[in-house]
Structures are given as structure tokens and as C-alpha cells.
Amino acid sequence: MFRTISQRTRVFASRNCLVLGAPYKFIFSSRMAEKSVDFTNSNNIESKTPFLIGVAGGTASGKSTVCQRIMEKLGQQHKEQTERRVVCISQDSFYRTLAPSERLRAERGQFNFDHPDAFDDKKLLSVLRDILAGKKVEVPEYDYITNSINPHRSHTIYPADVVLIEGILVFYFPEVRELFHMKLFVDTDSDTRLARRVPRDIMERGRDLEQVLNQYMNFVKPAFEEFCLPTKKFADVIIPRGADNLVAIDLIVQHISEYLKRSLVDKSLTAHEYAGLSSSVPSSPQRSGKSGRPH
Numbered sequence: 001m002f003r004t005i006s007q008r009t010r011v012f013a014s015r016n017c018l019v020l021g022a023p024y025k026f027i028f029s030s031r032m033a034e035k036s037v038d039f040t041n042s043n044n045i046e047s048k049t050p051f052l053i054g055v056a057g058g059t060a061s062g063k064s065t066v067c068q069r070i071m072e073k074l075g076q077q078h079k080e081q082t083e084r085r086v087v088c089i090s091q092d093s094f095y096r097t098l099a100p101s102e103r104l105r106a107e108r109g110q111f112n113f114d115h116p117d118a119f120d121d122k123k124l125l126s127v128l129r130d131i132l133a134g135k136k137v138e139v140p141e142y143d144y145i146t147n148s149i150n151p152h153r154s155h156t157i158y159p160a161d162v163v164l165i166e167g168i169l170v171f172y173f174p175e176v177r178e179l180f181h182m183k184l185f186v187d188t189d190s191d192t193r194l195a196r197r198v199p200r201d202i203m204e205r206g207r208d209l210e211q212v213l214n215q216y217m218n219f220v221k222p223a224f225e226e227f228c229l230p231t232k233k234f235a236d237v238i239i240p241r242g243a244d245n246l247v248a249i250d251l252i253v254q255h256i257s258e259y260l261k262r263s264l265v266d267k268s269l270t271a272h273e274y275a276g277l278s279s280s281v282p283s284s285p286q287r288s289g290k291s292g293r294p295h
């Protein structure tokens, strides 16, 4: 029930997803492609929905780096925001505002930012629905030092052809998960992730070593196992080793380029119709109603 696209890349294919690894064969599963999202814009005119790609994975697995590589390879990185055909958003922009007592706990490293309740999933859902409706949206910038939205900065996301959303729990919330046309899971081993998180949090997020390790042991690691890892099963494509996996990134870039080319030629092609072109496998669990929350 899989469609073979090329013979160059080895893919470890389970029934519903791909693990992109060493050279041999590339197989496409229709789970990349089976979303049907029909929206109308604010003028009630049917608008072309962008191709929405979810990128999940544990902390410091390389989600942002993978998205950055995809943008670079598609020549989008240095384009003006208004000119970009591919844009990327972080789920971290949708951390909820903390109550005063939670803020105090966060300052002491005693708040669980890896639990689903730390996010404003309703806001994320509403922004993604607006994006799918072809609207321009404002996405807040998150400040890890103050553990809050930066009140002085936000990013305008202009309508684009392809939108990447990366975050630890982007596949956790069923209503959000169901919006994605393609789901990628960046699968980097825990030791590597911790080794990357420690210097990053110290250098970029204003933490000290003790704080980072305590937070990791008390919240990050248990929450990864309880909430993030179980969502790997929803992925269409699993990317072992993150941004080091050049073969996987090239294949994903190839797929997106194809979509961009086709949507230029055929302006009326919708993300769903494109997705349907590579479709031949039965519905994913969430569409056939067999799954809800991932645990």
C-alpha cells in the first residue's frame, strides 16, 4: 500500500510512517497527505489553503535547525517576509501567560513547561485555522528569560504556500494534529539532546547548570516520555539524527519543491489535492476515529 518514488534512499517503513535513513529506497505513505481542509476566507471566498507541516520531537532534537535547513535549501531564508513562500512558526510562541504564583515557580525552575497545560492550545488552533484560511496572522515572540511573551515584539506571518510549525507537542492536541498535511518527527537520542540543551539554555536562555539539570530531571525527561514520545506514532516521516540527516532533509525539500512548482503552474491546486496525488493508503488512525489523545 505504499507508493515507491525513487530507488535511492533506504527507508524503514512501518505501516503508517517512514523512517528516513541510509541510501536504498524512498517510499511515500498517504498519511502525509490525506487531510481535507476546506476553508473560506473572511470575504467568504474559497481560498487556497497552505500546505501545513508539523515538526515534532523532543527538546533540542533539532526541530528548529531542520526547519532552518529546509528554508535555506528552498532559498527562502533571506527573502523579505512578504515574499516568502515557505514560513516557519514555533509552538513556543503559544506558551500561555502564567499566573503570578506560576511565574514565581518558573523563576525558581519549578514550573513544568513540558506539560501540555503550559500551552494555550486554543490560541494555537485558532492561529492555524486563520493561516489555513489564507489570513495574515500575528505570532508573539516568546522570551525564555522572563518565561513570558515579549510584549514588544511579534512576527507578522503573511499568507504563504507552505507553513512549518515546530514544537515538542504539536502532535499532542488532536484538533491541532488533524490540521497538518504532513507530520515530521525529529528523532534524536536523549543523550545528544541533553548535551545540546545544557549549553543552549545556559548561553541563550539565561539559565545556570544546576537549574538546567534539575528542570531536565524533574520535568523535561518525564514529560517527554509521557507526552511527546507517544506522539511519534502520528508522524508520517521520522527523521533520525535531525539536521545531520541530509538525505531525509533533501527528500522533504524535494517534496515541498514539487508542491511549490505545481502550485505555481496550477493556481487552483489546493494543499489537499496535492496531498491526494501521493495518496493510496487507508485513513490514518485519527481520521478513522481510532485515536484521540496519544496516551
Ligand SMILES: Nc1ncnc2c1ncn2[C@@H]1O[C@H](COP(=O)(O)OP(=O)(O)O)[C@@H](O)[C@H]1O
Pocket (backbone or CB within 6 Å): 057, 058, 059, 060, 061, 062, 063, 064, 065, 066, 196, 197, 200, 241, 242, 243, 244
Ligand atoms: N545536527 C546538529 N549538530 C550539532 N548541533 C546541533 C545540531 N542540531 C541542532 N544543534 C544545536 O542544538 C541546539 C538545539 O537545536 P534546535 O534546532 O534549536 O532544537 P529544537 O528546536 O528541537 O529545540 C541548538 O543550539 C542547535 O544549534
Ligand SMILES: Nc1ccn([C@@H]2O[C@H](COP(=O)(O)O)[C@@H](O)[C@H]2O)c(=O)n1
Pocket (backbone or CB within 6 Å): 058, 059, 060, 063, 092, 095, 113, 114, 143, 144, 145, 146, 147, 148, 167, 168, 220
Ligand atoms: N519559559 C520556558 C519555556 C520553555 N522551556 C523549555 O523549552 C523546551 C521547548 O523548546 P525547544 O526549543 O527545546 O523544543 C521545553 O522542553 C521547555 O522545558 C523553558 O525551559 N522555559
